[in-house]
Amino acid sequence: MLSATASAQQAPSPPPIIPYGVPLGLEAAKKIMAAAEAEAEKNNWAMAIVILDSTGHMVMLHKLDNTQYGSLMAAEDKALSAINYRRPSKVFEDLVAQGGIGLRSLALRGASPLEGGIPINVDGKIVGAIGVSGGTSVQDGQVAKAGADVAK
Template identity: 80%
Template sequence: MYRLRPLLVAAVVFAGSTIAASAQQPAAPSPPPTTPYGSPISLDAAKKAMAAAEAEAMKNNWPMAIVILDSTGHPVMLHRLDNTQYGSIRVAEDKAQTALDFRRPSKVFEDLVAQGGIGMRTLGLRGATPIEGGFPIIVDGKIIGAIGASGGTAPQDGQVAKAGADAAAAK
């Protein structure tokens, strides 16, 4: 019996440390970005972003609604490609608003929800749409607007919106 005692103690310690390690919470999310808001996006820059986003959608034959907001949250452009469901218009606008209000791509919130646990709090954030497809438009280190796309799968929406955001940011 005395020979088994050290082995039993070691097994209990190992089991306890394994349970404690698995019960730890995931790392806290990073603090919010501090990218400042700038002057509202110009119509020319919005047209450039829209053209790139639309080209990405059409190249892949994806029906999309694409919305561009200025830095104050007001719509500058909206395109609904042929055969895109009407509901995608509102979703695209909500994704753009999420990216603008929270200064980050809407996919960040989708990823937090997918992690579960503390990330589920994201569902309670007023005005946050936790679905990929919204990007802030950043030029010269300032947010001048945001773009949202909806109508395909979440990754397709993200690909289209990113194409637009990247085009607007290009010099």
């Protein structure tokens, strides 16, 4: 009886670890950027869009007209969060929104608790990340997803 209780209290197994791959190149980044920009422009959203390679180094940065300057740093932070923690930054936003123990994620160095950072996966490996800022969290996530989906 004791073993049944112990197994019922075990935490679920973590998701599989996605390995890092060869850093994203400029040509791939251009395609990702074009898709993200098109989504932002289609909706008339002023956004900053950052694309990093798998080492966290910047490959591209575009600031659409009338984007606030702070969005440049926020977009890079979101992309770095997605690279370093191998998950979309929305995961941290959701944890913070839950409150309670989810607030512990705020102590993770470099974890952005704002939607808009998405790892770029190619052939099951993280080759980079896209970070977007300038709109609402949902808008930032929508633009980031449009870019990240091109790489699949």
